[in-house]
Structures are given as C-alpha cells and as structure tokens.
Amino acid sequence: MIFLGFSAGLPFSLVSTTLSAWLADTQVSLSVIGYFSLVGAAYSIKVFWAPVVDRLPLPLFDRLLGKRRSWMLFAQLGVGIGLLGMSELEPVNHLQELAWLATWVAFCSATQDVAIDAYRIEAVAPQYQGAMAATYVFGYRLSLLVAGAGVFYIAEYQSWHLAYEAMAAAMLVGVAATLLVSEPEHAVDSRVRQLEERIETALGVTQDSSCLARLVAWFSDAVVSPFVEFFQRNGKAGVWILALIAVYKMSDIAMGVMANPFYLELGFSKKDIADVSKIFGFFMTIIGTSLGGVLVVRFGIMRPLLLGAVIVAATNLLFAALATVRPDIMLLAGVISADNLSGGIASAAFIAYLSSLTNSAYTATQYALFSSLMTLPAKLIGGFSGDIVADYGYYAFFTYSAVIGLPALILVMLLMRSGIGSDARER
Incomplete structure (x- = not known):
C-alpha cells in the first residue's frame, strides 16, 4: 500500500502545484496558470466513470491480472506515457499540447485512485482497513515530497524536462507493486x-x-444503487452531508493554486521552496496527520473536523500577512509549518469522516462521489485565482481564500448541533 500510495500521489502534484511552478518559471502569465488548475477537475468528476472501473472488466488485461489490478496497471501506464510526453514540451510554445497531456495524466491518475480504493477495501479484512489507509497515506505523502522537492531540485540543477522524465520513470514503482500483489476476492x-x-x-x-x-x-x-443506498441510510441529512463534503477543502485547495507562484514572486529560489515548502512541510504534514488521528480517537470525528476547518482558514490569513512584509526564509518556514500542520489535522479528520459515510458494498463508487465533491467546487474557484491575484494582489487573494472557508464551519456546526454524523455513526 505504501508503493500504491506513492503511485497515486505522484501525478497529482505534477499536474497541479508543481506544474504551476514550471509555468511560472517559464514566464507564463498568472491568468493562464490559474486556468491550468482546471486540469485537476478530472479528480473531481471521476465519479462519472468510477462505476465503469468498479464493474467493467478490461479486455485481455482482466484475464491476466484480474479486474482491480488491470485497471490499476492501465492507469499507471497512461500516467507514465503522459508525463513523458509533457517532458518533451516547452510550455511557452506548446501550451495547448501541454494542457491536453496534463488533462490525460489527470484522467489516468483519477482512474488509478478509483481502482486502488476498490483494491484497498477488498484486499484485507475490515479490521485491517485502518492500517491499509495509514500506509497508503504515508506513501501518498512521500510521493508528494518526490514530485515537489525532487522535481524542484532537478529543475534547479538540470531542467524541468529532465525532472518530468524522472517522474515518468518513477511510475514504475506503482507498476511493480501492481504486478506483485494478488487480485483480491470480490465478495457479494x-x-x-x-x-x-x-x-x-x-x-x-x-x-x-x-x-x-x-x-x-x-x-x-x-x-443508481450506490446513490440510493446513501440517501436511504442518511435520509434528508444526506444533502447537508454532501454540501459539507463539497466545501470543506475549498479554502485549502483554492489557496494552493497560487502558493508556488507566490513564493517565486517573493524572491525565493526553487531550492528555497524545495527546502522549506516541500521537505520541511512534508514532515509537518505527517505530524499534523498523526495528531489529527489521535484527536479523532480521543474526541470522535466531528470536533476535530470543526477544528480542522477553523485552523485551515486561519492559516490562510498568515499567508496574507506574509504578502505584506519583507521576505524572510524563517518567516516563510513558520507560515508553511502552520499551514501543513493544520492541513494534516484537517485531512485526518476528513478522511475519517468520509470513511464513516461509505458502505463497503459500494466503496469505490461512493468514495469517488465524496472525493469528487470534495475537490470540484475548489478546482472551479481555483481556476479564477490567477485573475484575482492579477487584479487585486496576493493579500486580497489569501484573505478571500480564508473567507471561503466559512461555509464549512457553519455546516459542521449545524451537523453537530443536529446530532448527525458523529456519535451514532461512530458507535
């Protein structure tokens, strides 16, 4: 699961935050960078083809590998080929081709997510699902480090093209894991x-x-059945639950689109960004995720979920403050530490919440629905982030990204007050 998590997380940064840094470094306008973030909408609409991955066998591949592994391998090869194609392009002269390849990589990556989620649920008994999820998240975070700091180091001392070639080769980690694991049983x-x-x-x-x-x-x-089952189990409260899922990560994801261009505009080098934002931030995220897991065990799901929503929005205001002062590497480290720590706490609580909502019979499809809702509104809003920065500046943008976190706070408090979501579900 560590290796599969690594394979799942690697392309995510390469078509989002890391790609935005490459575009900014080659003098692509902020407005275009903002629109490039819409590529990530593939992760938000994967619910539309998740049932196909969940139910439909791939010709030839299925006979050799089984349903889950065949979809995983197909997606991993697609990601590797797409990244290799991106590495051959010069962004300024081939923006359209780069956008199409980035969209293909995002589509294949989202497909891989659906297949791995289904594999993870079916591969082991329910009592081991917590361990499976924990190791998957560790591998995912490790890949974000490689696709972030690793790419920045290679780009600093060699080139962006070589960096993306190396990431295409790194997808072989997931391919090897897929070929070595066994196909799980498909219980009815x-x-x-x-x-x-x-x-x-x-x-x-x-x-x-x-x-x-x-x-x-x-x-x-x-x-139809996965959606009917969800509303049959949750009743009218299902609408409010889905609304919370849709807005919970909005503040965090929308802010992340402009983070790397912001660091570069402040005057920090790609090595500075790799040292502070990627490596140091990686460990702070791991600490935050661990702390979030402890809080969920100690206090249940909803209270840590509320805490996560509060501190994620609050840390965006720290970025707004950073935009008004003289650039300082220690100050940057402090702000990024707070951001990654709060993001880790919020992510742990949110994953626990999503897991509590999923019926094991429809895990792949329902989880795809939840994760799609989690990112789609934020990706759509993030598409206009470059225009906001260009028109109003970074201070206004980060303040705005904090304000759009308020609906999540309100919905969590409403669900807590109504008694929906935590105590009964946890028992």
Whole structure:
C-alpha cells in the first residue's frame, strides 16, 4: 500500500502545484496558470466513470491480472506515457499540447485512485482497513515530497524536462507493486443485491432480457444503487452531508493554486521552496496527520473536523500577512509549518469522516462521489485565482481564500448541533 500510495500521489502534484511552478518559471502569465488548475477537475468528476472501473472488466488485461489490478496497471501506464510526453514540451510554445497531456495524466491518475480504493477495501479484512489507509497515506505523502522537492531540485540543477522524465520513470514503482500483489476476492453482499433487485423491478427491467434492458440493469446496479443506498441510510441529512463534503477543502485547495507562484514572486529560489515548502512541510504534514488521528480517537470525528476547518482558514490569513512584509526564509518556514500542520489535522479528520459515510458494498463508487465533491467546487474557484491575484494582489487573494472557508464551519456546526454524523455513526 505504501508503493500504491506513492503511485497515486505522484501525478497529482505534477499536474497541479508543481506544474504551476514550471509555468511560472517559464514566464507564463498568472491568468493562464490559474486556468491550468482546471486540469485537476478530472479528480473531481471521476465519479462519472468510477462505476465503469468498479464493474467493467478490461479486455485481455482482466484475464491476466484480474479486474482491480488491470485497471490499476492501465492507469499507471497512461500516467507514465503522459508525463513523458509533457517532458518533451516547452510550455511557452506548446501550451495547448501541454494542457491536453496534463488533462490525460489527470484522467489516468483519477482512474488509478478509483481502482486502488476498490483494491484497498477488498484486499484485507475490515479490521485491517485502518492500517491499509495509514500506509497508503504515508506513501501518498512521500510521493508528494518526490514530485515537489525532487522535481524542484532537478529543475534547479538540470531542467524541468529532465525532472518530468524522472517522474515518468518513477511510475514504475506503482507498476511493480501492481504486478506483485494478488487480485483480491470480490465478495457479494446479499442485502445490496436485494436493493439492486428492488430498483431493477421499479425500472421494469427484471423480466426483460433484451440488450437495452441489460444495459439499463447494469446502469441501475452500478450507478443508481450506490446513490440510493446513501440517501436511504442518511435520509434528508444526506444533502447537508454532501454540501459539507463539497466545501470543506475549498479554502485549502483554492489557496494552493497560487502558493508556488507566490513564493517565486517573493524572491525565493526553487531550492528555497524545495527546502522549506516541500521537505520541511512534508514532515509537518505527517505530524499534523498523526495528531489529527489521535484527536479523532480521543474526541470522535466531528470536533476535530470543526477544528480542522477553523485552523485551515486561519492559516490562510498568515499567508496574507506574509504578502505584506519583507521576505524572510524563517518567516516563510513558520507560515508553511502552520499551514501543513493544520492541513494534516484537517485531512485526518476528513478522511475519517468520509470513511464513516461509505458502505463497503459500494466503496469505490461512493468514495469517488465524496472525493469528487470534495475537490470540484475548489478546482472551479481555483481556476479564477490567477485573475484575482492579477487584479487585486496576493493579500486580497489569501484573505478571500480564508473567507471561503466559512461555509464549512457553519455546516459542521449545524451537523453537530443536529446530532448527525458523529456519535451514532461512530458507535
């Protein structure tokens, strides 16, 4: 799971924050950099093809590797090829081609996420899921370090092109892990099957064996049933839960789009950014995630979830303050430490919350829904971040990114006050 987590996290930075730094370093305008962040929308709409990954076997690959591993390998090879293609381009002269390849990498990466989530749930017994998730997150964070600090070091002393070539080769870590692990068993839940049959009956396709009827039945089982099950279990509160998922990470993700261009404009070198933002920030994130896990065990899910929403929005104001003072490497380290520590706490609480909402029968599809909702609004808003910085400056942008964290605070408090989400679900 460490190796699979590494493979999942590697392309994420390479089509988001690291890519924005490459574009900024080659004098691409801030507005264009902001629009490039829309590439990450692939992670937010993966729910639309998650049922296909969850249910449909890949020809040839499936017979050799099994359903989960075949999708994982297909996605990993797609990411590697896309990164290799990006490494051959000069951003200023080939922006359109770079955008298409970055979109392909994001699509393959999101597909890999869906397949690995499904594998993780099916590979071991429920009592080991916590350990699986923890090792996956560690591998994911390690890859963010490599795709961040590693790329910055190579770019500083060699070139961005060589850096992206090296990252394409690093995807072989995930390929090797996929080939070495065993295909998990695919258990069938009788209660889920009953739900699917009731929905098929309501659609009138149970007695019809035509091709269209079979297609409708497949769509019903793979797409409709996971959503019906979620609202059947949560009732009207499901709307408020989905709204919270949609806005919880908005402040953090929207701010991250302009972080690296901000550091470069302050005058810090790529080596400074790698030293402070990537390596030091990596360890602060690990500490924050561990602390968040302890808080969840000690206080349940909802109170740490509220704390995470508060401190993530608050640390964005520290960036606003940083934009008004003379650049200083120690001050940068302090602000980044606070940001990564708070982000780690919030992430641990949020992952625990999402996990508590998922039915094991539809883990891949429902988790894809949650993670898509988690990032889509933020990615859409982040697309305009370059325009905001260009028109109003970094101080106004970071203040704005803190303010858009307020809806998450309100929704967490509403769910806590109504008694929805924590105590009953944790028991």
